[in-house]
Amino acid sequence: MKLALLTMPSILLKSLTKCSKDLEAAKVASPQYNAITRNSMINSVTLPEDEVKRRLEAGEPYVIRIKLPRQEEVRFHDIIRGWIVVHTQNMDDKVLFKSDGMPTYHLANVVDDYLMDISHVIRGEEWLPSAPLHVLLYRYLGWEAKMPEFAHLPLLLKPDGNGKLSKRDGDRLGFPVAPLNWLDPKTGETTSGYREKGYYPEAVLNFLAMLGWNPGTTQEIFSLEELVEAFSLDRVSKAGAKFDFEKAKWFNHQYLIRxxxxxxxxxxxxxxxxxxxxxxxxxxxxxxxxxxxxxxxxxxxxxxxxxxFEAPTSWDDDTLRKKWKADTQDLLEGWKEALKSSNFDNAQSIEDASKVYMESREAGIGKVLQAFRILLTGLSAGPSMFEICALLGKDEVISRFENGLKHTKEAFA
RNA sequence: GGCCCGUUCGUCUAGGGGUUAGGACACAAGAUUUUCAUUCUUGGAACAGGGGUUCGAGUCCCCUACGGGCUACCA
Known part of the structure; x- marks a missing residue:
């Protein structure tokens, strides 16, 4: 492969060690190796052919660059962004083969995609600036007829401020960025993953799919199969999208309750x-x-x-205090006795018994329900209290009730 | 700095000349649950700015501003 490219007229050589110094010496605004600066540097266009040969045989290190025309318009079509035009005067002679003989990404991706009959190159927007180079590579290699279509996707941005989302943002802001927890073997840094934070893969996939794409309908929940069916590149948006972790949680919730x-x-x-x-x-x-x-x-x-799974050992006294009235303790004591003698077949029967009791006291159940909840669970919010009671069972309920009343007697009586 | 890309509610977005600028998340209020949450309903909330083109611009063109990406012998 290296030999084949070496014979091409569009390639030039350059002494590795002098490359950057020469660029500085050329005193260009931004040191670029291009159609102008290459003429004042040591390479296969400035050196006589036999000198090039001599240096190669002497084993001097070198790289192989693409030799771009000085002024040419490179036009290509992007499925998401339409026509894009770049002039070669704004491009540079990119390295194709490194001095270790390995190709750079630019060459490798083109050759690879050609060999694999790739039809679409779909990648992040950060690749857009090098796309013209790739187009030229297809052309010079004689593969233009098989050049794939390009689609440059919008970037994922940091939730706060702007900029490309990076692994570090996740742990900085307390949300995952990687699919799985990951320990960088080089730096020893860890990156937290979606899986470990409890996200379902389908939810993450669904959420991600909606960032930068939409189906054109109001449907938001998509299975992978539905996504495959509904997705099309022409509904991908151009602007970068910020991560909204509230919405990511909402997606997970949607999958959870299903x-x-x-x-x-x-x-x-x-x-x-x-x-x-x-x-x-x-x-x-x-x-x-x-x-x-x-x-x-x-x-x-x-x-x-x-x-x-366990009886509360502490209670939300702040909320309790707000709800506490002169007769609360007494009402609750009576309720406890009423429950003792009622049947615990199901939530409904417990609710009925409770209401009958409250009616006998000429009070609404709402008056003490919140306190009841805190005595039995320690918390001020949760599912239906009667469902909870049914599940806990009579013995446990009475025991907690008594224990809680002991606490309120000391704290509020 | 240079080149390229972008810009509709706080966030994700619909919209491709004539719309009361729609939805979702989040937020707020009301209803319901004789509790909190759930649920339901309602509400506030946006076309970056300026020029054109046009009978008519969120929609088309230009400029400005702002944001982003790239600018490695990394991908």
């Missing part, structure tokens, strides 16, 4: 074990069905569901 309780229970189980609890399949399924609506990730479940 999962079956079986599946979610299975995913939750290891976390339950890890937290030092154990529960059977059925119990987990019930917990999960109550909790999933308010969680974005399975790894968030425990913070909403801890009370399903």
């Amino acid at each position: 999962k079956s309780d079986d599946e979610l229970a299975a995913q939750f189980k290891p976390l339950v074990t890890e937290a030092g609890f154990s529960a059977d399949e059925e119990y987990l399924k019930s917990v999960v069905s109550l909790v999933k609506e308010r969680a974005n990730f399975v790894i968030d479940f425990m913070e909403h569901a801890r009370f399903f």
Whole structure:
């Protein structure tokens, strides 16, 4: 391959060590190796042919560059951006082969794509400036007829400020950027991954697909199959898109609530074990069905569901204080007694019994429900209290109720 | 600096000469759940600026501003 290119008239040689010094010596505004500066440097266009030969045989290091015409318009069509025109006077004689004999990306990608009959080159916008070079490479190699179509995608931007999204932004702002946790073997830096943060692959894929592309309808949730069906390059937008992690969470939530309780229970189980609890399949399924609506990730479940596995040891006193009235303690004590003698068949029967009791006290249940919740779960928010009671079972409910009342008696009485 | 690309609500975006400029996330309010959350409804919120072209510009052209990318013997 190297020999083949060496014979081409558009290629020139250059002494490696002197390259940068020569450019400085040429005193050009931006040191570029191009149609003008090449004439004042040591290379195969300024050296006599036999001198070039001598140096090569002497084993002098060299690189092979593309020799661009001085003034020529390079036009090519980009599927997303339309026609793009660049003049060769604004381009430079890029290195094609490094001094170690290896090709640079520019050459390699063109040769590779040609050999593999690639039809479309779809890549990030950061490649746009080198696209004209690639077009010229296809031309000089005689492959223009098989040149692929180009599509330069908009960039993913940092959520704050501007600029291309980088791995470091993730850990700086507390969200993942890589698919998986990753330890850079060179720097020892770690990058947190979507998987470890609890994102579903389908959700990430769906979210990413919507960044820079839209289906032209209001549909937002797409399976991979639907995406394949609906996607087309001509609906890709031109401007870069910032990551919106609130929306990423929303996507994950959408996928989460569509999962079956079986599946979610299975995913939750290891976390339950890890937290030092154990529960059977059925119990987990019930917990999960109550909790999933308010969680974005399975790894968030425990913070909403801890009370399903252990009685609270502390209570949200601030909220309790706001709800506390002179008769609250008394109403709750009575409610506890009422529950003791009621049946716990299901949430509805518990609710009915509770309401009957409150009516007997000529009060609405709303008056003490919030306090009730805090006594039993420690928290001021959560799923239906009656569902929770049904799941916890009568003994546990009464025990927690008593314990909680002991606490409020000390704290508020 | 030079070259290239871009610019509609805070964010992701629809829109390709005539629209009350639409949706989603987030936010706020109301309703419901006699609790919090969920849910539902409603609301605030945008065409970067200036010139053209046109009967008529978010939509077409130019300029300016701003943003981004590239400018390696990295990809």
